[in-house]
Amino acid sequence: MLILSRKEGEAIVIGKDIKVTVTEVKDGQVRLGIDAPKEVDIFRKELYDAIQQENRMAAAPNITELKEIIGRVKK
Structure with missing residues (x-):
């Protein structure tokens, strides 16, 4: 598992076309x-x-x- 630290407004890129951005950090939750x-x-x-x-x-x-089903087929 890769563990990264990011601040609000920072992002990571996964592959060529997926971007994950930290939009907010508040009260122990990260958006x-x-x-x-x-x-x-x-x-x-x-x-x-x-x-x-x-x-x-x-x-x-x-x-x-x-x-x-097997019973029906056998009849």
């Missing part, structure tokens, strides 16, 4: 502005984790449903 192409998805980490969990659950086989 960031992110300039990136529209095709780049940007999520808060907790939301990204929730999406990944939902995807895993949706992709997991439902054994009860599979047994029911």
Whole structure:
């Protein structure tokens, strides 16, 4: 993990076309502005984790449903 110190108004560049700027530091919180192409998805980490969990659950086989389908096919 790369750790950088930036002051308000300073930025970092990721790759060729993503820029992250510190817009405000106040009461222990940092506000960031992110300039990136529209095709780049940007999520808060907790939301990204929730999406990944939902995807895993949706992709997991439902054994009860599979047994029911197999039973129908065998008839």
